[in-house]
Amino acid sequence: MNQDISPLELRHKIRSGEFTGNTSGYSKGYVQGNLCILPADWANDFLQFCQLNPRPCPVVGMSSSAGDFGILKLGEDLDIRTDIPNYRIFEGGELIKEVTDISDIWRDDLVTFVLGCSFSFEEALITDGLEIRNVSEAVNVPMYRTNIDCASAGRFSGKMVVSMRPMLPTDAIRAIQICTRFPSVHGAPIHFGDPGLVGIKDINVPEFGDAVTIRENEVPVFWACGVTPQVALEQAKPPLCITHAPGCMLVTDLPNSHLAIM
Amino acid sequence: MNQDISPLELRHKIRSGEFTGNTSGYSKGYVQGNLCILPADWANDFLQFCQLNPRPCPVVGMSSSAGDFGILKLGEDLDIRTDIPNYRIFEGGELIKEVTDISDIWRDDLVTFVLGCSFSFEEALITDGLEIRNVSEAVNVPMYRTNIDCASAGRFSGKMVVSMRPMLPTDAIRAIQICTRFPSVHGAPIHFGDPGLVGIKDINVPEFGDAVTIRENEVPVFWACGVTPQVALEQAKPPLCITHAPGCMLVTDLPNSHLAIM
Numbered sequence: 063m064n065q066d067i068s069p070l071e072l073r074h075k076i077r078s079g080e081f082t083g084n085t086s087g088y089s090k091g092y093v094q095g096n097l098c099i100l101p102a103d104w105a106n107d108f109l110q111f112c113q114l115n116p117r118p119c120p121v122v123g124m125s126s127s128a129g130d131f132g133i134l135k136l137g138e139d140l141d142i143r144t145d146i147p148n149y150r151i152f153e154g155g156e157l158i159k160e161v162t163d164i165s166d167i168w169r170d171d172l173v174t175f176v177l178g179c180s181f182s183f184e185e186a187l188i189t190d191g192l193e194i195r196n197v198s199e200a201v202n203v204p205m206y207r208t209n210i211d212c213a214s215a216g217r218f219s220g221k222m223v224v225s226m227r228p229m230l231p232t233d234a235i236r237a238i239q240i241c242t243r244f245p246s247v248h249g250a251p252i253h254f255g256d257p258g259l260v261g262i263k264d265i266n267v268p269e270f271g272d273a274v275t276i277r278e279n280e281v282p283v284f285w286a287c288g289v290t291p292q293v294a295l296e297q298a299k300p301p302l303c304i305t306h307a308p309g310c311m312l313v314t315d316l317p318n319s320h321l322a323i324m
Numbered sequence: 325m326n327q328d329i330s331p332l333e334l335r336h337k338i339r340s341g342e343f344t345g346n347t348s349g350y351s352k353g354y355v356q357g358n359l360c361i362l363p364a365d366w367a368n369d370f371l372q373f374c375q376l377n378p379r380p381c382p383v384v385g386m387s388s389s390a391g392d393f394g395i396l397k398l399g400e401d402l403d404i405r406t407d408i409p410n411y412r413i414f415e416g417g418e419l420i421k422e423v424t425d426i427s428d429i430w431r432d433d434l435v436t437f438v439l440g441c442s443f444s445f446e447e448a449l450i451t452d453g454l455e456i457r458n459v460s461e462a463v464n465v466p467m468y469r470t471n472i473d474c475a476s477a478g479r480f481s482g483k484m485v486v487s488m489r490p491m492l493p494t495d496a497i498r499a500i501q502i503c504t505r506f507p508s509v510h511g512a513p514i515h516f517g518d519p520g521l522v523g524i525k526d527i528n529v530p531e532f533g534d535a536v537t538i539r540e541n542e543v544p545v546f547w548a549c550g551v552t553p554q555v556a557l558e559q560a561k562p563p564l565c566i567t568h569a570p571g572c573m574l575v576t577d578l579p580n581s582h583l584a585i586m
Contacts, residue, residue: 250501256493
């Protein structure tokens with residue numbers, strides 16, 4: 063399938079079942095978001111957790127009221143129950159199953175959150191001429207649990223998870239400048255250099271994703287990562303939580319450039 | 325003398341001879357600039373050198389025509405011949421003498437350049453809560469010759485000189501963000517980490533200024549430095565060049581915040 067498809071067309075093909083699988087590389091230039099759906103009596107705590115931890119949990123959109131399955135701000139004719147290729151359903155913090163449609167289990171008390179994702183800033187970095195190692199090596203970005211505590215909110219708490227991209231120092235400085243413009247997709251890196259300073263024991267053994275090559279003179283650069291809220295959700299164990307399956311994102315009508323604050 | 329003096333008052337006290345010496349710490353909040361005065365037939369080359377190397381040579385003001393000794397943009401009733409505590413006079417690249425007034429040697433063909441200086445961004449960093457080691461240790465910032473070639477312009481060329489401030493990585497990221505807002509006072513750092521990558525042999529032996537303590541877990545962060553044009557001037561050997569003596573800057577009426585591009 064042609065990757066240069068509009069987000070609306072892509073969502074329709076996902077809805078009809080014609081498109082399944084990873085959304086990475088499709089509808090380039092448009093924001094892809096992490097999905098989290100929670101019952102209303104858990105949503106306020108989660109929203110506060112995101113508000114207190116905007117670097118790992120940047121909210122780019124949420125349903126205007128419980129039960130709503132559209133998010134007008136993020137897309138025309140968007141139906142959150144059908145427009146994501148693969149959903150994960152968690153009960154009490156445990157993964158129960160993966161499905162391609164959640165219409166049959168939709169409830170009037172469900173609240174949808176869409177969180178920014180690193181695809182947007184990676185595109186901005188690549189456009190600027192920087193090499194992103196996980197992209198050039200065609201693997202998932204390496205991610206690590208840190209010893210950095212997130213601010214707690216109600217039943218949500220946990221350590222920050224970070225993603226890592228190795229860079230030469232001059233490129234890292236440029237990346238910091240570019241990512242600063244994009245606070246709603248994790249913003250500037252939170253650390254570079256010595257992994258031990260943030261509690262990472264072995265840079266070659268990521269806890270999520272894949273290891274990437276770190277070349278001579280490169281330093282690891284660490285960004286707050288969208289896996290952070292997933293870890294907090296697993297610990298909080300809400301009775302029901304629906305997320306996207308890894309790599310199967312919500313593709314929105316929002317241009318990536320729209321997220322730049324300057 | 326009270327350091328909280330207006331730039332205009334300070335310039336008048338300098339002009340009258342009441343104030344001599346280092347301007348550091350005086351008229352806080354206002355831009356202090358590096359001075360370079362050249363004969364007109366050298367000024368175009370120098371201007372081009374600055375234009376090609378804006379990080380080490382950021383022009384914040386210049387005389388509107390040869391012979392002018394005021395720069396209206398930089399200060400009310402400013403007289404560049406008298407308003408700097410100490411001048412250095414170079415002939416053929418050699419330091420001839422230091423004087424407190426250049427009225428008697430002023431010529432109609434002299435062109436004045438004022439270049440941005442690190443005092444402005446150091447103030448912004450300190451205001452944000454960062455520690456600047458050379459300030460807290462009350463010494464001159466350590467500076468080093470690098471192996472980075474400046475772009476040449478006519479008779480001007482040379483290696484870039486950098487200043488160094490040690491920081492924890494998280495503080496370095498914040499410093500990169502803040503300094504990015506101030507391109508006319510050297511802007512973002514040009515390097516961090518391994519000094520050898522930019523040709524610095526021993527971080528503990530600066531070629532200009534004083535060594536500072538580098539604490540555990542800190543990385544050296546390097547900024548393009550205003551000594552770069554001085555080195556280029558020494559190599560180019562213009563028949564006459566007048567600069568400020570180190571630390572004895574032109575204090576302008578321009579608020580530091582005015583230099584922030586965003």
